[in-house]
Amino acid sequence: MDLAYIPSPSSGVIDLGPIPLRGYAFCIIIGVFVAVWYGGRRWVARGGQVGTVADxxxxxxxxxxxxxxxYHVITDYQLYFGEGEDWVDAFKIWQxxxxxxxxxxLGALGAWIGCRRRGIPMPAYADALAPGIAFAQAIGRWGNWFNQELFGKATDLPWALKIDADTDTGTVAGTYHPxxxxxxxxxxxxxxxxxxxxxxxTLGHGRAFALYVAAYTxxxxxxxxxxxxxxxxxxxxxLNNWTSIVVFLAAVxxxxxxxxxxPGREAVVEPAAVGDGGGASDGGPAAAKAAPAGSSPVTTVKEPRATPADEDGAAGGAGDAAPSKKG
Structure with a gap:
């Protein structure tokens, strides 16, 4: 008999009147909100404008x-295009x-388009968003809990996850690694x-984002x-193990x-903020003085020191839309 375990929801859907609220989608939405909110705080602390990250x-x-x-549909095509499967299910992202x-x-491609339209450096934007994306993944993974999916090997540890039997997937009821x-x-x-x-x-030029990628893999x-x-x-x-290895090496x-x-960090992350006198209030890029001739502005301009509220306001919270299934 298992003395302790993590229970699983009996259903991944909560009906709010006529509106079904799916736990998986809810976790993704909350994760995206946290990533954008916290990324926006970091962007402003770096000297950017309010609203740029959201835009x-x-x-x-x-x-x-x-x-x-x-990525999921291509790497698990047999779930949608195999014998007896319905290809329409490939569009049912809520499952x-x-x-x-x-x-x-592909999100990076979309961000590159947005950054190009705003005239800001993509690496600086990625650095600002990096920890927020990790928080978003942390929240998004709870969507798998609602769907009773992507659990590990069977175990009787006190923090094991109780999974119900599923005849469609052949899952045997029991407790598994969460x-x-x-x-x-x-x-x-x-x-x-x-x-x-x-x-x-003082990471810059995309290195904070690269650190996030390497550590995650x-x-x-x-x-x-x-x-x-x-x-x-x-x-x-x-396959995802090999992907982790390749991506880790690329990030490093x-x-x-x-x-x-x-070397160093970008002195100015959003030229429009400098022109408007915006940016961080404590000596941000808008207040930075020009570097002496012949020297690098990256090494001669002092980076603004953000307040704890600017940099760590969401550190105690949780926060890409997280992967599911074979994601």
């Missing part, structure tokens, strides 16, 4: 949702199924790591290894090369 998110979020769904790899890749919880906690840790490293080492590798859901394998490793390589090519 660019109008491009990034839809692109990210499409990219996340495409779960967002791949973080596709969400970040991999959704492991990844949620890991993402919170990643967000706090990025916040600390950004303040300690480390956790994703071992969490993926615990999962028991069907997945394509290459040389004995799940970017941090090294970026530090050599563009």
């Amino acid at each position: 660019i998110a109008v491009w990034a979020v839809p692109f990210g949702l499409v990219g996340g769904r495409l 779960g199924g967002l791949g973080i790899w596709g969400a970040i890749a 991999t959704f919880l492991y990844e949620s906690l890991w993402c919170v840790g990643v967000a706090l790591l990025v916040i600390w490293a950004d303040r300690r080492f 480390v956790g994703r590798f071992w969490i993926e290894y615990l999962r028991v859901d069907d997945a394509h394998e290459v040389l004995g490793l799940r 390589a970017y941090m090294v090369l970026s530090a050599r090519h563009s």
Whole structure:
């Protein structure tokens, strides 16, 4: 007999009158809100304008949702285009199924379009948003709890997750590793790591975002290894394990090369904020003085020191639209 375990919701839908509120979609929406809100605070602390992060998110979020769904459908095509399956299910995103790899890749494309339209550097925007994305993933992973999906191997640990039997998927009722919880906690840790490293080492030119990517993939590798859901394998490793390895190496390589090519942090992240006299109130880019001739503005302009409320206002909270299914 299991003395303790984490119960699963009997249903992933809460009916608010005629409106069905799906737990999975609700977690994604809350995660996106937290990412944009906290990213906006960090952007303003860096010297940007209020509202810029939200304006660019109008491009990034839809692109990210499409990219996340495409990655899931392509890598698990048999769930939608196999014998006896209905391809229409590929559009039922509320049933779960967002791949973080596709969400970040296509979301970055949308953010690049938004940044280009605003005339701001994409790496600086990514740095501001990085910890917020990790918080968003932490929240989004609870959508898997509502759907009773993406759990790990069977276990009798006190924090095991109780899963109901499912004849459609062949799931046997029992208690399993709550991999959704492991990844949620890991993402919170990643967000706090990025916040600390950004303040300690004054990361710039996309290196805070690269640190988030590298740290996330480390956790994703071992969490993926615990999962028991069907997945394509290459040389004995799940596809997402190989993706984690490749993305980790790319992120580390970017941090090294970026530090050599563009040391320090951007002095100005949003030219319009400088022109309007906006930005951070404590010596932000709008108040920065020009660097002496022949010197680098990155190394001669002092970075504004944000108040704890600016940098860590959401550190105690939780916060990309998180992946689901094989995501």
